[in-house]
Amino acid sequence: MTVRIATVQAEATPGDIAANLSSAATWIERAAERGADVVVFPEAFTTGYDESAFAGSLPSADDPAWLAPVQRAVDGTGVVAILNTALDRVDRRTLTDVIVVPREPPVMAYDKQHLYDSERAVFAAGEGGFSFVVNDLRLALSVCYDANFPEHAAAAAAAGADVYVNSGAYFPGGSHRRDVHYAARALDNGMYVVFSGLTGGSHDFIGGSAVFDPLGRRVTGVAAATPGDTPATSTPPEGLAIADLDAAVVAAAREHQRMWADRRDDLGVPRTIGTVASGASVDA
Template identity: 40%
Template structure:
């Protein structure tokens, strides 16, 4: 499986400009099966958010057509309209068009004032490869990635938007989620200014032992591509069987001496 991750800027509220950037990224992803774009990429990361009315918004038509022509599935972040609040979502664009795949379950900071939290996780069956989906803060929670692994995911695809100055934590989560679960982690990341904030990127692909196998250079815009040997997931889990040997522990005792 060939995976591409994008480290790109987004223009707040300008869906047409962001679609044009996505089309350029699609041209650069070297025939990848999957391209992971950043969090809230299509609408821009701003609070309160700019809203995309629905997954099949006409402004996405050129991107949907390009995806259908080349066969690369694209995961793209957007704020989607909803009731009573919009959702911070991942759209999937594939050969059959665009659809909403996942709503962020763990909202961070001011996001809680603007969005409704998602109620369910998602594993996307991409051909024969199960791909767990995450959005930024989700990947800070070991249980979120573990739920994807328990559901059979071999790849964990996360779109992120980390504020500048968060680089250490940003990278640590990628290493840890891969190592915790013995699967590949693919992260698409927002970089540069969007609205009033500055974002620090972090697009990278991690192997099942938590090593970086491809990354966009720090501070740069671009695409990183890697061919994932999915047999490596099986081999890593056999050599380091933490996933299989995890015990369902009871509540801890509290003892006073």
């Protein structure tokens, strides 16, 4: 079986939830025109990734009426949307992936587990992973900084994931780290990695939306900022990248690249003999 997935690269307007949801609906319709089964949005696309927006009124987990524009687009097209938002959960605030499914209640599915720097002052970290199945492929969710930790993607693969989906927002200067991390998570675990990145906005986000195959190769993407991407030279364009994800490709990669099958869960207790002095002489 295959899943046609669309990853969005777009700018969100900080604090303008209505405008951002209207934009999300338009992207869903564009993805549907290209035959997508699933569309992935960048981190905090609903609110914009912005400190003042995070401190203000946020969409509510208890009353999903705010999702109506996206729900209508999903119902009308049949596309499943993975929409990331800053979310008010009454007792805490989270950065959450919401799964919007045609003609079904939305699922407040996954809260970002690894909070980055200033996020810790505002948000609570999630407590567990989340995955779901589309066309026999299991998609696991992650948000931006989560992908910096190899064990996060490995836990998803151990739970049966074929695809590791990440919604992110990378600052200028982060392009090398971004691309290496997503390629490595794909190769390490023999699974697809789908990244959706913010562009522009108050922090000059650098985009980089792309799909990596289970061997870590970038198979499609939207134009992004160049390496050494200093702010204000040019904003990476908005766009949509489409890829067909194939369960057979995952199986073949895991058969050829044996790291997943051969890895050991228990590496024993590390041994040490303390300091070893070199015999080389050092001139004063």
